[in-house]
Each structure stands twice: as C-alpha cells, then as structure tokens.
Amino acid sequence: MRVIVIGGVAGGMSAATRLRRLDEHAEIIVVEQGDHVSFANCGLPYYVGGVIAERESLLLQTPDSLRARFALDVRTGAQAVAIDRDARVVSIRDMRTGALTREPYDHLVLATGATARDVFDAQPGAPVVSTLRTVDDVDRITLALADLPDAGRAVVVGGGFIGLEAVENLVHRGLAVTLVQQGAYPLSPLDVEMAALVVDELQAHGVDLRLRTSVESMDADGVHLDDGSTVAADIVIDARGVRPAASLAVDAGLATGPTGGIAVDALQRTSDPRIFAVGDGVEKVDAVSAEPTLVTMAGLANRHGRTAADAIAADAGLLDAHPADALPALGTAIVGVFDLAVAMTGWSEKRLRDAGRAHRVIHAHPADHAGYYPGAERLTMKLLVDPSTDLILGAQVVGRRGADKRIDVIATAMQAGLTASQLSRLELAYAPQFGSAKDPVNMLGYIADNAATGLTDGIQWHELEAAVAAGATVLDVRSAGEHEAGAIPGSVNISVDELRESLDRLPAGELIVHCQVGQRGHTAVRLLRQHGRAARNLDGGYLTWAAGTRMLAADRTLEKETV
Numbered sequence: 001m002r003v004i005v006i007g008g009v010a011g012g013m014s015a016a017t018r019l020r021r022l023d024e025h026a027e028i029i030v031v032e033q034g035d036h037v038s039f040a041n042c043g044l045p046y047y048v049g050g051v052i053a054e055r056e057s058l059l060l061q062t063p064d065s066l067r068a069r070f071a072l073d074v075r076t077g078a079q080a081v082a083i084d085r086d087a088r089v090v091s092i093r094d095m096r097t098g099a100l101t102r103e104p105y106d107h108l109v110l111a112t113g114a115t116a117r118d119v120f121d122a123q124p125g126a127p128v129v130s131t132l133r134t135v136d137d138v139d140r141i142t143l144a145l146a147d148l149p150d151a152g153r154a155v156v157v158g159g160g161f162i163g164l165e166a167v168e169n170l171v172h173r174g175l176a177v178t179l180v181q182q183g184a185y186p187l188s189p190l191d192v193e194m195a196a197l198v199v200d201e202l203q204a205h206g207v208d209l210r211l212r213t214s215v216e217s218m219d220a221d222g223v224h225l226d227d228g229s230t231v232a233a234d235i236v237i238d239a240r241g242v243r244p245a246a247s248l249a250v251d252a253g254l255a256t257g258p259t260g261g262i263a264v265d266a267l268q269r270t271s272d273p274r275i276f277a278v279g280d281g282v283e284k285v286d287a288v289s290a291e292p293t294l295v296t297m298a299g300l301a302n303r304h305g306r307t308a309a310d311a312i313a314a315d316a317g318l319l320d321a322h323p324a325d326a327l328p329a330l331g332t333a334i335v336g337v338f339d340l341a342v343a344m345t346g347w348s349e350k351r352l353r354d355a356g357r358a359h360r361v362i363h364a365h366p367a368d369h370a371g372y373y374p375g376a377e378r379l380t381m382k383l384l385v386d387p388s389t390d391l392i393l394g395a396q397v398v399g400r401r402g403a404d405k406r407i408d409v410i411a412t413a414m415q416a417g418l419t420a421s422q423l424s425r426l427e428l429a430y431a432p433q434f435g436s437a438k439d440p441v442n443m444l445g446y447i448a449d450n451a452a453t454g455l456t457d458g459i460q461w462h463e464l465e466a467a468v469a470a471g472a473t474v475l476d477v478r479s480a481g482e483h484e485a486g487a488i489p490g491s492v493n494i495s496v497d498e499l500r501e502s503l504d505r506l507p508a509g510e511l512i513v514h515c516q517v518g519q520r521g522h523t524a525v526r527l528l529r530q531h532g533r534a535a536r537n538l539d540g541g542y543l544t545w546a547a548g549t550r551m552l553a554a555d556r557t558l559e560k561e562t563v
Contacts, residue, residue, distance in 0.1 A: 001026040001316055004090055004105040006080045006248070008037035010298045011279030012111030013061070014305030020070040022313040029073045029103065030066070031080050031092055036135045037063060042298055044138050045162065048145070049169025058135060083108065083252035085272055107274055107312045110249055110262065111305065114242035114280035114296055125220030127155070127233040132166055133242075144235050145173060152176070155223045155233040157215055159186030161335045163239035164198075168338055170237070171205055178208040178231045180215060180223070182240075184555050187335070187342060190396055191349045192558055193363075193461060193540075193548035194342075194382055197398045201340045211555065242296060244281040257283040257292040266325035267311040268304050276308040287328035287414065288347045288393055289355070295329040332411040339400050343407035346394030346414060349384055359393055360385040361460055362420070362447045363540025365517035366440040368402030370432035377401050380543070383410070383420060383444045390419035390452050395444075402440070409441045420448035447518070456525050457536045459512055461545040462552075464488070464538065472510040475535075477524040478542070482516060488545060496520045496527075503531055514538035514545070 003019060005012045008030055016030050030037060038061035046052045063074035075092070081100075082091040089102045116131050128144040130137050145152065152175040156166045159181035170177045179186065179202065185195040186202065186209075202209060213225045222232040244261040255271035257263040261283035268276045279301040286293040303326065310323035332345040352359040362383040367376040379399035386393055395410045397403040413423060424445025430437055438446070450456045459467060468474060474491035476483050483493040494502045496515065511528060513535050515521040521537040528535040538545060552558050 001106050001312075002104060003028050003107045003109065003312060004103060005030045005109040005111060006090070007111030007113055007279065008032040008034075008074075009039065009041060009111070009113065009279075009301075011113075011301035011305040012109065013038045013066075014302045015109045015111065015276070015278060015309045016072055016305075017066075017070050018306045018309035019312060020072065022309060022318055023316065024071075026316075027073070028071075029075065031078045031090070032074065032076045033079045033095065034134060034136065035076050037061065037066065037074050037076055039135050041133065044132055044135070045165035045169045047138055048132070048141055048166070049172040051169065051172065055135075055138075058138075080248060083248065083275075085252055085275070088274060105274075107276065107315070109305075109308055109312075110270070110275065110277040110281070111279045111301075112245040112248055112277075112281045115245045116238060117241050117243050120215065120218060120236070120238060123217070123219040126218040127223070127236050129218070129236045129238060131238050132162055141235065141237070145175075148175070148234050150174070152234050153232050154178070154235050154237065155180060155231055156237045156239055158239035158241060159183070160188070160239060160241060161333065163237070164202075164335055164337050166237045166239055167202065167207055168205075168336065171207065171338075175235075176206070176208070178210060178223075178233070180210045180213055180225065180231075182212070182214045184212055184558050185551065189331075189333075189344055189348055189351075190342070191382065192551045193544055194380065194396045194398055196547035196551045197340065197380060198337055198342060199551070201337050205338050212557075242280065244294065246281050249277065249281075259283050259292050259294045261292070261294050263292075267323055268308040268326060269311060276311065278304040278308050284326075284329040287330045290328065293329065293331075295331045297329075297331070297333065299332075300329055327415065330411055330414055332407065334404055334407060340398060341400070341403040343397045343403045344395065345407055345411040346392065347384060348394060348396065349382075352384060352393060357393075358387055360387045360448075360451055360458075361539060362444060362451065362458075363518065363544045364440065364443050364447060365540065365543050366443050367436065368399055368440070369434055370436050373432035375433075379403060379406065379440055380547075381406065381440060381444060382540075383448065385420040385448055385451075387452075390421055390448065391417070392420050392423075402435075406439075406441050410444075419452075421445055421452050424449050447522075450522065456522050458539040459536045460539055461548045464512060464545065467510070467512055467536075472512050473507045474538075475506070475511045475513045475524070476515075476542075477513055477520050478515050482542075486542070486546065488514065488542065496524045499524055499527055503528075503533075506533070509534070511535040512538055515541045517541040517543055 040058045066072045077095045154170045154175045155178045157180045217224045222230045249262045255263040262277040280296040283292045334343040364381045377400040382396040384394040428439045476491040476493040477496040513521045513524045518541040525535045525537045
C-alpha cells in the first residue's frame, strides 16, 4: 500500500505516524511545502516573547528523526501542485530546483491547513509585516526585533487567539504595542460582558486598543487606520484570521462545503473514497447545530489525522473493528491574556441570539478554590442552556487560575450529553487549595437546576433597563458599604439580612433583586416570592451588570448588538 500525505504539522503527521503503527509495510510519503514538517505552531508566539528560549524546542521532529523511528519518506520544500484522481497520481514540484515528479498513490491524505485571508500592500520604508503561523514567520519576526531600538513599536492587527498571544509576547519583549481590532472588542467569540475582563487586562498592561478600526495602508510614516489616525510602527503582526487552503482539492474536483472547507464524512473521507482530508482546511460538524463549520484547532487536527489513518487501515483489512467516527466539534479553546486565562466551548449568547435559538443564560463568580485558603481568585463563568431540554449549549470562563479545568469539565459534559442541572451532581476533586466542596462547575449546575425547576426567575444585565422602564424597582440586597462603593442607578438598598423585617418598606410592583454575584440575590428572591412578591434575580449580580454596561458606555453601537 502506498500512501501520500500532503502537509505535515498536526493533522498530517498524526495520520502518517498512526498509519505506520498500524501497517509496518506501507510506503508512506509526506510532502511538506515548508522546511519544517513537525513543529509546535501553538508555541511560536512564546518564542517571540522569549518565554520559550530555544528555537529547537519548537521543532518536534525532523525528516531524519521521522525516517529513523517511523520509516517515513519525508520531503520538505516540496509542493503538491496537482492531483490526477483517475490515474491516482500527485504531481510534486521541488521548490528548490523546480523539478516536477509524479507520484502514484493508493490513498491520499490532504493536510493542507489554512492560509492568511489577505496580504497587506506595504510601501517602501514601511514597517516589517509578518503573519505568525510558521517557523519561517518566527525567524522573520525575531530578526526584525533584534534590529529594533530599545523603544520599539509594534502593531498587531486582529484580536483573535494568535493576535492576543502576539500582543502579550511583544509587550513581554518590551515593545509598545497597539492592537487594531475590526470588531467592538478582542476575542469576538466571547460575549460582551465577558470580553470586558479581557479589555481591562490589556489596558492594565499598557496596550493601546484601537477598536472598530481596520488598516487602510502602511508606509514610512506608519500604519494608517480607517478612522483617519496613524500609528507609528517598526513591525506589524498580521493576525486577521485564516481561510481553508483548499485550492488543491478544488482543482482536483473534490467537494467543498458552504464554509469553503473540504467536505468530509465522519471518517475524514472526501468525495473521492481514496482521498482523505484533515486539519484546518476541512469542514467539521458543529456539535450544537449539526451544521458545517470551520474550527481551526490543533487538537481536532491530531484526532482527525488518527481517524483518517484508521479508515485507511480498515480499507486495507488491517483493523478488525470499525474505526471510530470523528465527533462533532465543540470549538473548545483557551488563550492566555497576560495574567488571565480565557476559555470557551460551544456557542456564545450572541451567536445563539443571532441564530434565533432559544437559550437560558447563567452567570456565576465563584472563587477558583476555597475562599478561606490563601490565594483564592475569582472566576467569571457563563453557561448557555437550552431551556426546553436543559442541555448545555456553550460556556465561557475567565479567571487568573482554574479556568482551564472548569471549561474542560463542561466540554466533557457537553460531549457526554449531560444536562446543565446534572453539573450540580458531578463528583469533582476537592481540597481547599484546588477547589471547593461545591466546585464552581457544581455552582453553575445548582443555578441551572433552580432555573429549570422554576425555583428562581432570572433577568439578564442587558434586560434590566427595559424592566425598569416598565415599572420594576431594582433592589440591592448587598451591605450598605457595598452599595456605597458602587450601585445601579435608582436602586433601593436593603441588606438581605434585614429583608424580612423590611417587607413593608418595599415599593409596590416587580422587584429586580441583585447582590454582588447572584447568590444572595437568589436567597432574597426566594424569601420575597414566598411573601407574595413578584421578584427576579439579576443574573450574575452587580459584577456582571457593571462589566456589560461599562462596555456599552465605551461603545454605544454595541447596544443594538446586545439587546
């Protein structure tokens, strides 16, 4: 059996090495356009910042090491230029000599990845411009940084995962950094009140945020933005996102989907049964909607490379069991933003609202471990729930510690089909320095269960203004000191501990109750409702309301997008 893998890194190398473990006798050729076939692309920004000190640490395998361990024929600097599906032949050009060879295959794996959406047109004397996706990019960037004066200036265009990692590491290198983001805030998959924490963190580290702007041109004077301003820059990192590198597949007549990615089945097989495709250039199935989607994650690429190898081995009669299908993608992700970890899985509230899909929203602000143990830090958590089934639709967690393991638990629960209420019954590890007897994930489950059973009605921060306009009164059940430190305009302050003795002082009509994070508010709502009062709890309390309204105040056009 002769198998050609086009593209290395995560998906391609996972397919090639898994296939070798299944078939010692197959001839496996890996064709890689770049000079490096296996490298830690997620570590590239941290080498730029000096966090990873040795460049060699990024190079996981070389052609020689892959040949020695896996007997792979790895050809770097080689570009697959055409696929003849009828003859089952790939045309490969040596990028150093220009020589063209034709290689036959029994099976073909496409791992062509993704490519930058656009390329900036720079004028003579303009700053150095680079993407941050390959080892060659890193070499270009570090060479440029080495020539900069002490007070170097950088512009990062695009506030996604790579953009934010670039910002952090350039600041770590001592550069003054401007982040240019076309949207209203960085990390657009987040909801606005969660993104407020990211904005705060960036500004606390001196990052110059230019939101709702884009680059028009660059020249010796700097980077010219569409708001008329110009930002001086020595180097520009282009992190505006990617698109599937599917041209080779398209030219070969393989089917693509509505996203532009290569269409595959659950075993990563394309419209040609002899050809498989994995990685960032491939469409996935969305776990929430079951619709085609693009998710560019290394974990998925690795798993799908394994799936393709298993399917090829099964075709050759080398596996007794049917290969496991690739599961729908949740899009689980995490990124560091200086001292914050920002994690997400599934859909956001904005995405659900834009799709017209019914949803329930839950916020919580628990400590990452027991509050009585030194060093506890607050987590900000958000859960999106289907109100008819109680299934989890998505989650977002932001905090200085503990966000990673909480998002992983929730993602696992989603994959397993657990309901939001069932999160309250998960048995999770507890010791005071690691968690709480009621883990933050359990707390989300308790809130979800209260909502699902109708024990407490909630209202979202962006719905408060309309409720007050309709005649509701905001009741702050925090202490007088907390109220004085910051309050919702027009709110009435009666501590939850004094509420029973103060029922006759409450104004008529509906009460929107809030505390700092929501827990005391829930207690107050239960008390009030059992005394015959109409009351709802402001979900996430004052902290969530303050974060969301602060973002709206900074960008009033967000109001139309949020409400």
